[in-house]
Amino acid sequence: MSTYQQTPNVIIIGAGPSGIAMAHTLKCKLKFCDFLVYEKLPDVGGTWLTNTYPGCGCDVPTHLYSFSFNLNPNWSKQLCDQPEILEYMNSTVDKFDLRKHMNFNVECISASWNKGAGYWEIRFRDLNSGIEYTRHATIFISAVGGISFPRDVKFQGMDKFKGKMFHTARWDHGYDYTNKRVAIIGNGCSAAQVVPAIAGRAGHVKQYARSAQWYHERPNRTFTGFEKWLFKYIPFWQRYHRLQLFLENDDLVTTYMPGEGAAVKREQVENAAKRYIYSQTPNKYHHVIVPEFPLGCKRRIFDPDYLQSLHAPTVELVPVGIKEFDETGIVSEDGVKTDFDLIVLATGFQVAQFLAPMEIFGADGKSLKQQWDESRGAQAYMGSFVHNFPNFGILFGPNTFPAHNSALFACEVQIEYVAKTLIAPILDRRAKIIEVKLSAEEQWVNSIQCQLKGTVFSAGCTNWYINRFGRNVASWPSHASTFWMQAYFPNYKDFCLIDGSPFWYMNRLRRLLRPPKIAYIIAAAYIILVGYRRTFPTQWAYTRQLLLRILQKSLRSFPRRH
CATH class of the missing domain: 3.50.50.60 (FAD/NAD(P)-binding domain)
Incomplete structure (x- = not known):
């Protein structure tokens, strides 16, 4: 200032x-x-x-x-x-x-x-x-x-690890994890997205997840050219679509609220989620994959093919926490030691x-x-x-x-x-x-x-x-x-x-009634075209050229649409 x-x-x-x-x-x-x-x-x-x-x-x-x-x-x-x-x-x-x-x-x-x-x-x-x-x-x-x-996580011995380690929000794209042994710590939204994305290239992916999550089917259809045309050219089509999405998502809130009615609706959604989870997950994880806490206690996850990735022979899920790090890997709370080349912290944010x-x-x-x-x-x-x-x-x-x-x-x-x-x-x-x-x-x-x-x-x-x-x-x-x-x-x-x-x-009134720039342009053009030409016919040619210059200069100031 x-x-x-x-x-x-x-x-x-x-x-x-x-x-x-x-x-x-x-x-x-x-x-x-x-x-x-x-x-x-x-x-x-x-x-x-x-x-x-x-x-x-x-x-x-x-x-x-x-x-x-x-x-x-x-x-x-x-x-x-x-x-x-x-x-x-x-x-x-x-x-x-x-x-x-x-x-x-x-x-x-x-x-x-x-x-x-x-x-x-x-x-x-x-x-x-x-x-x-x-x-x-x-x-x-x-x-x-x-x-x-990123959330500041501290495990015993983290500074000892000699391999590569970074948070999902600090992903090092210069590091090639092809055929590498990778640990994923965490089981939130970012972990659910990372695991299936890297499972095809990494040599082995082991995810440490202390608790389960509620997963739901994630329809992700590609829009057709006709749908995009409707969104672009039919008035209010896209806004109506947004309103539908908003109301559908807002209705989900009722499952999180207290009361008998909310509990009944929550149970229905939980049962649907269980059916989906069990249908997508290997049998060996069925005893740990469904949470005991109610739907909504943690942010629900719309499954980005994470559950299917658990079928891959190179992906392993362990429902235990971390005891400590050492120079070559991780010792989990159940005492199992595993060596890694890369450790990814999918531990969320502050x-x-x-x-x-x-x-x-x-x-x-x-x-x-x-x-x-x-x-x-x-x-x-x-x-x-x-x-x-x-x-x-x-x-x-x-x-x-x-x-x-x-x-x-x-x-x-x-x-x-x-x-x-x-x-x-x-x-x-x-x-x-x-x-x-x-x-x-x-x-x-x-x-x-x-x-x-x-x-x-x-x-x-x-x-x-x-x-x-x-x-x-x-x-x-x-x-x-x-x-x-x-x-x-x-x-x-x-x-x-x-x-x-x-x-x-008075300042408020003046600001609210301030017409946009295009209104000034139209008003000026109308006055000049209708009145000035009749009053000063001999000077009309010069005035018209001046008007065109003003219009061109003003229109250049508008933000361009891309």
Whole structure:
């Protein structure tokens, strides 16, 4: 922020899906361009740039896992793979000319609220040069996402292992695992995708999975050319398809809720899953492959041919944990020693450690980590706002993760909410500083935690929803549509709005009534064509040429469609 700058500015951390959507909202919906995005990775995409392991893909229908403002009629199949999704993220950024707002290979180290000046002081490190510097922002937005940093696992003797070892999110494509002995530690979504993807090339794959998972059939049909034509040219066809997918996925939430009706429906789905699992899995694994915990306690997995891969003679599943590592391999908890060339850690991410490893300090100098520890884990009003941290918004924050729906939908809902309650009021001069009230935050969080009681999320299994204090800081306790309805009508009484203009509503009216650029072009053309020609007929030729130049210049400024 310049010393002489009198207007607000915004800094966003993260150029993943939520950062891209936030940038689009600022530029294309709010018509606000004084913002910058800082990303520690070398390009856009977030988790889709980080996770490139074999078999990586989406487990939510891709037509649903898309930006509402940039539907893609050309998805190749129902559940697309990582390269196609990453290409979509890049094309979205370029279509709306967002890349010029983005700074890559720059890591946010910390941020502090300057109470006297009324802005954020944000500390960055350039990963190429190593230089650290500070930038100021009126509004500070975290879009780092929940799948950002791999979970830090520590087994005894890990440092002794002489072979190759990496996390799925840090996959080394320079390492050739052909005919190698490979260990897979973990049994979540990434492990289920990696095992069948590498089983054909690796010499032997041994998976260590302490507990079972619920697997379901994963239809992944390729879209025909006719279907793509319908999505592209028939009005609302694709949006209707998205709505169907959304409602189908949202209906699954009822199996996770407390109550007799939910238990009956859950049992029906569990029985169907058991039939599928037993039909696909070798008999020797039937006694360990079906979990004892209820459906939904862990995120369900739509089977990417993982169960079929267990038939391969080169694939072995052992339902035990790790005792220790040594120089050549792993000793499991049952005492069996196995040598490996490669160990893959499919152990997930630090989902419950929101915003890690950034250090953020609020108005009273207390760090966000300390404040959250005092609250027994991360919490935020509507998953977005934290008291003592003014002009600060979190995207895809605590207790906003949909049970089994599109994460992009949840992100876009939060973005619209943050735009309504934080960004637009500051742009309209309704306030210079906005902070959620402590009482509003606590009441909202307590309500969410009460709703989560009795759900399958806390049924006793080990999952990434529950933090070290035993509190569910990730899950939204109801339908995704309910979250949208709550966010659609903000309660401004839950916020402290400080130092605003009494004429803010005039600024709001002027912004809302601001016509798009094309309206100016059409109005100008009409006036000139109808009125000017009659008034000044001798000067018409010159005027027409001038009009054409203005039209051409204006049309060049529109984002090109690809």
